[in-house]
Amino acid sequence: MQYDAAQAKMPSDHTRTxxxxxxxxxxxxxxxxxxxxxxxxxxxxxxxxxxxxHFGSKDELIAELFVTRSLATNRERLNELKAAEAAGGGRADIDDILRALVGPTLRGCLGPDRERSAAARFMIRASIESVPPIRRIKNREIDHLRKFAAAMRRSLPGRDQVELYWGLHFALAMAHQTIRDSERLTKLSEGSCDLNDVPAIIERIVAVSVLALTGGEAQHKAPARLAARDAR
Amino acid sequence: MQYDAAQAKMPSDHTRTxxxxxxxxxxxxxxxxxxxxxxxxxxxxxxxxxxxxHFGSKDELIAELFVTRSLATNRERLNELKAAEAAGGGRADIDDILRALVGPTLRGCLGPDRERSAAARFMIRASIESVPPIRRIKNREIDHLRKFAAAMRRSLPGRDQVELYWGLHFALAMAHQTIRDSERLTKLSEGSCDLNDVPAIIERIVAVSVLALTGGEAQHKAPARLAARDAR
DNA sequence: TTGCATTTCAAACGCTTGTATGAAACTATC
DNA sequence: GATAGTTTCATACAAGCGTTTGAAATGCAA
Structure with missing residues (x-):
C-alpha cells in the first residue's frame, strides 16, 4: 500500500489506518x-x-487491532456457517460446519493470497504469543466458538457433548498447527506434503475431524470430497 | 553467606545449575x-x-537450556519407541508408536506432576515462541521426528508416505494444542472436558491419529484402550 | 600462613524501549 | 488573510534491558 502525494487529503484518519x-x-x-x-x-x-x-498507547493500538481483526475473521466464519445451515434447512452437515470453522483462517494464512489477509496471519500471531492487552479481551472468542458447538449439536443430536467439544478442539488444533509449523512438515516430508494446495488441506482436516467425531462408523460421505471449495 | 555448611562444597557448578x-x-x-x-x-x-x-550471554544460556532439555525429552520418547519395537520384534503397533510420540510431553505438561517436568513445559514454550538462539538449533528436531516416521513406515508398510507424515503432524498438533490451550477447552466445555485425566487424553489423541492414518477401516483394536500407561 | 586462580558481588555502562513535550505545519471558518 | 483547532514533527525523557567492570570474597595448594 503506497501513498502518492496527491492523496494527502483523505478523510483525515489516513494516519490511523x-x-x-x-x-x-x-x-x-x-x-x-x-x-x-x-x-x-x-x-x-x-x-x-x-x-x-491517535491511540493513546502501544497497548491500546494492539487492542484495537485485535478487536477489528477478530471481528472480521469471526464474521467470515459465521457467514459460511449460516450459509451451510440455510442450505440444510437449519441443520448443516457436520463437515460443512467444520469447513466453515477452519476454512477462512487456513485460506488466509496459507496459499497464494496470503498478502490479502494479513488479518488471518495477525490473528494466528495473537493466539500464539498472547500479549497482555489481547489476553484481556480474548474471552469473546469462547462465545464465538460456542456458536459452532451449538451448530454441531444440531447436526449430530445423538452425540455426547464432550465428544463434540473434543472434535472442535482437535479440528482447530490441526488447522492451527498446520499454519504455525508448515515449515516443519515440509522439511520432514522433504516437500512431499503439499502445503500450497489449501483446499486439499482443508478437506483433509475436515475429514479427520469428522472421523474423530463419528468414530469411523456411519457418515459415508465425508472422507473423500476433494472438490475445491471457495465459499464466500 | 549463609549456605549450609553441607552444600558449600558442591562440585562447583552449583550456580550454573x-x-x-x-x-x-x-x-x-x-x-x-x-x-x-x-x-x-x-x-x-x-x-x-x-x-x-557462566554462560557468556543470555542467548547462550537459552541455547544450552534448549539443548539439554530437548535431549532429555527426545530420549524419553525414543525409550518408549524402542521398548514398543522390541516387544513387537522390530515392528511396533502404530498406536504404540504414537503413544511414544505424544505421551511424554503430555504427561510432563498436563496432570499432577507438572512440577517435576518443567522441562516439557519449557520445550512447549520453545516450540511456541521461537526465539532466535533456539531457531538456529531447531533442525535437530526434524531428525528426531524422522525416526518416528521410519517406525511408522515399518508398522504400516502399505501406506502412502505422505499420509504417514500428515498423521504424524496431526498427532503432534493435537497434543501440542491441547497443552497450549487447555484453558480454552475447559472454558468452552464448561469443565466437562477433563484435562486432568492425562492417560485418557493420550488415548484419545492416539485413537484419532490412528483413525486418521487408517481411514477408519481395519485396525480394530486401537480406539478404546484406556489402560493407564506409565512407561519409563 | 602465603600465593594464585576461581567465583561472586555491587555498581555502572550503553543502548533501546514506550511515552511526553512544545513548536511547526496544516485545515477550515470568519 | 487572520484566527482557532487539529494534526504532524523533531527531540527529549525516564525506565528497563543485556552486558561489562574491577574489586572483594572464596577455594585450594604449598
Missing amino acids: AILNAAERLYADRGFADVTLRDIVAAAGVNLAAVNY | AILNAAERLYADRGFADVTLRDIVAAAGVNLAAVNY
Whole structure:
C-alpha cells in the first residue's frame, strides 16, 4: 500500500489506518516480541508520536487491532456457517460446519493470497504469543466458538457433548498447527506434503475431524470430497 | 553467606545449575518475552553477573537450556519407541508408536506432576515462541521426528508416505494444542472436558491419529484402550 | 600462613524501549 | 488573510534491558 502525494487529503484518519495496517503486517510477519513502535511508524511512513496521539498507547493500538481483526475473521466464519445451515434447512452437515470453522483462517494464512489477509496471519500471531492487552479481551472468542458447538449439536443430536467439544478442539488444533509449523512438515516430508494446495488441506482436516467425531462408523460421505471449495 | 555448611562444597557448578533451573521454570511459566535476566538471577538467588560469567550471554544460556532439555525429552520418547519395537520384534503397533510420540510431553505438561517436568513445559514454550538462539538449533528436531516416521513406515508398510507424515503432524498438533490451550477447552466445555485425566487424553489423541492414518477401516483394536500407561 | 586462580558481588555502562513535550505545519471558518 | 483547532514533527525523557567492570570474597595448594 503506497501513498502518492496527491492523496494527502483523505478523510483525515489516513494516519490511523496507515498505522493499523503497518502494525498488522509487521506483527503478522515477525511477531509481537521484536516489532517496536519505531518499526511500525517507519513502515507506515508517519511520525513516532502519531501512535500515542491517535491511540493513546502501544497497548491500546494492539487492542484495537485485535478487536477489528477478530471481528472480521469471526464474521467470515459465521457467514459460511449460516450459509451451510440455510442450505440444510437449519441443520448443516457436520463437515460443512467444520469447513466453515477452519476454512477462512487456513485460506488466509496459507496459499497464494496470503498478502490479502494479513488479518488471518495477525490473528494466528495473537493466539500464539498472547500479549497482555489481547489476553484481556480474548474471552469473546469462547462465545464465538460456542456458536459452532451449538451448530454441531444440531447436526449430530445423538452425540455426547464432550465428544463434540473434543472434535472442535482437535479440528482447530490441526488447522492451527498446520499454519504455525508448515515449515516443519515440509522439511520432514522433504516437500512431499503439499502445503500450497489449501483446499486439499482443508478437506483433509475436515475429514479427520469428522472421523474423530463419528468414530469411523456411519457418515459415508465425508472422507473423500476433494472438490475445491471457495465459499464466500 | 549463609549456605549450609553441607552444600558449600558442591562440585562447583552449583550456580550454573541454579540458573538453569530457575530459567527453565520461569520461561516455562511466563514465556521468553517477559522474563529478564534479573528475574532469573533473583529466582536462582545468585548475582546478575553470574549469567554472563557462566554462560557468556543470555542467548547462550537459552541455547544450552534448549539443548539439554530437548535431549532429555527426545530420549524419553525414543525409550518408549524402542521398548514398543522390541516387544513387537522390530515392528511396533502404530498406536504404540504414537503413544511414544505424544505421551511424554503430555504427561510432563498436563496432570499432577507438572512440577517435576518443567522441562516439557519449557520445550512447549520453545516450540511456541521461537526465539532466535533456539531457531538456529531447531533442525535437530526434524531428525528426531524422522525416526518416528521410519517406525511408522515399518508398522504400516502399505501406506502412502505422505499420509504417514500428515498423521504424524496431526498427532503432534493435537497434543501440542491441547497443552497450549487447555484453558480454552475447559472454558468452552464448561469443565466437562477433563484435562486432568492425562492417560485418557493420550488415548484419545492416539485413537484419532490412528483413525486418521487408517481411514477408519481395519485396525480394530486401537480406539478404546484406556489402560493407564506409565512407561519409563 | 602465603600465593594464585576461581567465583561472586555491587555498581555502572550503553543502548533501546514506550511515552511526553512544545513548536511547526496544516485545515477550515470568519 | 487572520484566527482557532487539529494534526504532524523533531527531540527529549525516564525506565528497563543485556552486558561489562574491577574489586572483594572464596577455594585450594604449598
